[in-house]
Amino acid sequence: MKYDAEVKISLKKGMLNPEAATIQRALALLKxxxxxxxxxxxxxxxxxxxxxxxVRQKVDEMCQKLLCNPVIHNYEIGITPED
Amino acid sequence: MKYDAEVKISLKKGMLNPEAATIQRALALLKxxxxxxxxxxxxxxxxxxxxxxxVRQKVDEMCQKLLCNPVIHNYEIGITPED
Incomplete structure (x- = not known):
């Protein structure tokens, strides 16, 4: 059976996010x-x-091995059966 | 009142996504x-x-002006009141 997998990757609390800081500063410049x-x-x-x-276990392995850096990232996995 | 805004940015259909292609190839190498x-x-x-x-209208303006490139991106805006 086929599944849709979705991995949501965020930075752990306390990690600096220069991209977000830049966006916020640029928005401030636009008022x-x-x-x-x-x-x-x-x-x-x-x-x-x-x-x-x-499937969830497999995707978790992928996250650990390739998709995420467990030192700096949190991740959430969503699995839904494909229609 | 304070609101949480979430902008989800994806590439339009037909746009090449080299990042996704690289991830898929790397996963294939890991079997x-x-x-x-x-x-x-x-x-x-x-x-x-x-x-x-x-707020939704403001965030839409931000998307048009800064956050997205309307030529290549689709975006969805989610607004929820902050607790």
Missing amino acids: YQVENTETLQIIKFSIEGDSEDI | YQVENTETLQIIKFSIEGDSEDI
């Missing part, structure tokens, strides 16, 4: 006052697997 | 077969405003 700017990345793909649990 | 890999970016911030509609 938009915003606070607590954060950026996240989402990686989506479809993957074949026997069950949701097996 | 994970995945398909239709996509990457998206989320920008989150909190913003002061009188109503949800006014």
Whole structure:
């Protein structure tokens, strides 16, 4: 069966995020006052697997090995069966 | 009142996404077969405003002026009142 996987990657609390800081500063220059700017990345793909649990475990392995840096990133995995 | 704004930015259909292609190739090298890999970016911030509609319009302006490139990006805006 095919599943849609979605990995949401964010920086851990306390990590500096220069991208977000730059966005916030640029918005301020355009007279938009915003606070607590954060950026996240989402990686989506479809993957074949026997069950949701097996797929989730596989995607977790991918996160540990390649997609995330566990030292600086938090990640959330979402798995939904494809129609 | 304070609102949490979330802008989800994706590439328009047909745009090449070398980042996603690289991730998919790297996963294949690790023996994970995945398909239709996509990457998206989320920008989150909190913003002061009188109503949800006014805030949404402001964030839309920000997208047009700075956050997105309307030629290549689609974007979705989510506004939720802060607790």
